Amino acid sequence: MRNSDDRSSKSGCIVMRVFSWWSWVVWVLPALVLGGGGGGGGGEGPRRCQQITVPMCRGIGYNLTYMPNMFSHDTQEEAGLEVHQFWPLVEIECSRDLRLFLCSMYAPICVPNYQKPLPACRSAMANCKISK
Secondary structure, eight states, rough: HHHHHHHHHHHHHHHHHHHHHHHHIIIIHHHHHHHHOOEEEEEESSSOOOOOOOOOGSSSOOOEOOOTTTTTOHHHHHHHHHHHHGGHHHTSSSOOOOHHHHHHHHHHHTTTTTOOOOOHHHHHHHHHOOOO
């Protein structure tokens, strides 16, 4: 049974690495290059911080987020439904930083009176790409 668990964990990590790379190329890099930082940076006015309600993103080291996020989710409910698809990878602990990485994209950190985006730090993204 252990070999099956190992194979499952390894395949999950492979999927995670592909997701990390793909999300960086498709979503994070263009947002940083274009200066948008994802949704919420346009003409909607100043960001309003709100308590995180996405279950997977509670207790991750920060408790305030804003919407829309970089995927243009207008509500945390939308973001929560989308990020929940990655729960199996978080559960198998493919990477200790995966949960923080995902939450930083789907429920980005909000600092009151600071209007610029705060993307996941490079070390968190790098750690997500490396299996334990």
